Amino acid sequence: MDGLTTTAWKSAKAMNRIPVNVAALHEFRGFLEVCLDECIAGTAPPEWSGQYAAGRFRELLAASGQVLRMANTAAAGPGFVPQHYVQARSGRLYGQGFTLQSVPTPVRHAAMAGWYEYDISNCHYSIVSQMARKHGFCCPAIDAYLLDKDGFRRRVAAQVGITVDQAKQCLLAILYGARRNPSEHNSIPQEIGSERARSFYDMAEVATLFTELQGARRAILRNWTRSGNARLVNDFGRAVDPKQTPEQQLAHLTQGVEARALLTCVNLAPSQIVLLQHDGFVSTSPLNMDELTNRICDATGYRFSMEEVHIAAPMGRTKSNLISLLRQDPWGL
DNA sequence: CGAACCGGTACACGAACGTG
DNA sequence: CACGTTCGTGTACCGGTTCG
Numbered sequence: 001m002d003g004l005t006t007t008a009w010k011s012a013k014a015m016n017r018i019p020v021n022v023a024a025l026h027e028f029r030g031f032l033e034v035c036l037d038e039c040i041a042g043t044a045p046p047e048w049s050g051q052y053a054a055g056r057f058r059e060l061l062a063a064s065g066q067v068l069r070m071a072n073t074a075a076a077g078p079g080f081v082p083q084h085y086v087q088a089r090s091g092r093l094y095g096q097g098f099t100l101q102s103v104p105t106p107v108r109h110a111a112m113a114g115w116y117e118y119d120i121s122n123c124h125y126s127i128v129s130q131m132a133r134k135h136g137f138c139c140p141a142i143d144a145y146l147l148d149k150d151g152f153r154r155r156v157a158a159q160v161g162i163t164v165d166q167a168k169q170c171l172l173a174i175l176y177g178a179r180r181n182p183s184e185h186n187s188i189p190q191e192i193g194s195e196r197a198r199s200f201y202d203m204a205e206v207a208t209l210f211t212e213l214q215g216a217r218r219a220i221l222r223n224w225t226r227s228g229n230a231r232l233v234n235d236f237g238r239a240v241d242p243k244q245t246p247e248q249q250l251a252h253l254t255q256g257v258e259a260r261a262l263l264t265c266v267n268l269a270p271s272q273i274v275l276l277q278h279d280g281f282v283s284t285s286p287l288n289m290d291e292l293t294n295r296i297c298d299a300t301g302y303r304f305s306m307e308e309v310h311i312a313a314p315m316g317r318t319k320s321n322l323i324s325l326l327r328q329d330p331w332g333l
Numbered sequence: 334c335g336a337a338c339c340g341g342t343a344c345a346c347g348a349a350c351g352t353g
Numbered sequence: 354c355a356c357g358t359t360c361g362t363g364t365a366c367c368g369g370t371t372c373g
Contacts, residue, residue: 092372094337102338102371124335124373172373176334187334251335251373258373278336278372 009085009093009263017080018100018274019284020071020111024313025064028110031315032061048326056326063107070098071111081111085276090252091236091259093276100275106325110313112275112282117309118292119280120261122149124175127254128216130302137219141208145171152205160200162192170200171209177217177247180210217250224253235260235300257300264299265292282311 038044039054048054067081076082081100085093095101100108120126122145129142145152156167170178170188179186180201182194189197200206224232231239232249234256240249258279265281266273268291275282289306297303314321 088337090336092336096338099338099371104370108371120373122373173334175373176336178334247334248336255336255373280372 009087009266016083016085017076018083019080020067020100021113021115021313022068022071022079024113025068025071025107025110028107028313028315029061029064029068031313032057032064036061047322053326060104060107060325063104064110066098067100067103067107067111083275089238090234090240090255091238092255092278093259093262101277106314109311112311113313115274115311116283116286117280117311118265118283118287118289118306119277120258120304121307122146123258123279123304124172124254126304127257127302128175128213128220128250131220131253131257132216134301135219135223137216139212139216141205141212142216144205145209156200156203156206159203160192160196162196162200166192171206174206174209174213176251177213177245217246220253221246221249236263257302260300261296261302261304264296268292268295 035044035048036054036057039048039057044053070081072078073080073082081098083099084096086096088094100111103111125142126146129139129146132139150164153164153167153171156162156171157164160167162170169191173187173191178188182189182197182201184190184194186197188200192200201210221232227233227239231241232253233239234253236256236259238252238256240252244252262276262278262281266276269283269287272283272285272287273281274284286308289308293304293306314325
């Protein structure tokens with residue numbers, strides 16, 4: 001963080017008080033306490049055995065308690081969390097100090113229960129594909145992934161023997177230049193182990209993604225118009241150090257588009273949008289997604305598909321809820 | 334792999350203090 | 354006065370988290 005001001009983000013200043021659903025947070029904490037008690041008493045389901053589940057429940061209790069304390073300050077007023085954003089080098093906006101941006105997801109969902117979350121579907125893959133096409137390089141494999149995101153991740157997960165979330169992480173790692181190498185210190189083997197990394201690399205669709213991304217990266221960086229001092233300036237008007245690696249430079253360019261897209265949304269609905277999350281945001285009322293995507297397209301030249309979720313506190317004992325709560329998959333789904 | 338954040342820890346440095 | 358130790362502050366790095 002380099003302490004830049006948020007001059008481009010005038011509307012974001014109105015979001016320095018984030019309303020939170022205090023009642024839902026209390027209810028969520030009640031649910032967590034019951035789960036924790038079962039762990040301690042030994043009456044919990046066998047999947048929760050060992051120290052992990054209890055530790056995770058304690059962690060979520062601590063984080064939700066902290067949100068509640070932050071929602072009771074004189075500065076922001078009861079029911080509001082104070083939030084100070086600072087613009088990063090790439091144009092992204094990051095919360096300072098205690099921020100709902102980096103609180104565990106289940107806690108954030110409880111705190112914002114009832115609001116609407118919007119995010120750009122597969123944001124950076126979408127940006128890279130469109131950016132490459134503008135520079136004359138087409139990415140059919142990426143486009144296929146974008147068209148059937150969930151199906152593709154599920155196929156990878158089933159083939160390699162990993163969770164869908166791990167598949168997503170590995171696919172993102174490719175985008176940012178992860179090495180195609182099974183040795184332990186590389187990011188993909190670290191996520192899923194060397195053996196599974198090999199079978200991941202062996203999938204034809206995955207291999208195509210690697211080569212396609214390499215070509216896209218080269219085409220974009222070669223053709224990007226340079227500033228006077230030979231630096232690359234992203235779509236948010238921010239320059240990147242030319243000594244950075246090609247992977248870092250591309251990340252800077254994609255984040256510039258992302259920041260600009262998000263800024264467009266904020267300017268469209270400044271009074272409803274209450275939290276920024278880099279490729280998405282939370283709104284207190286439902287928004288017209290066609291209008292959002294059209295305005296983003298006008299402002300950035302990129303067309304995205306967006307996803308809308310009506311946020312609910314992650315309570316209940318369905319498998320999918322417990323997986324997201326425990327952040328692991330003891331059932332091996 | 335990329336961008337950040339935080340808290341904790343390790344280390345360097347200068348000021349203040351104690352000792353010879 | 355010179356030197357060494359101690360203490361406090363500031364910087365750097367590590368490992369954890371979020372997001373993509």
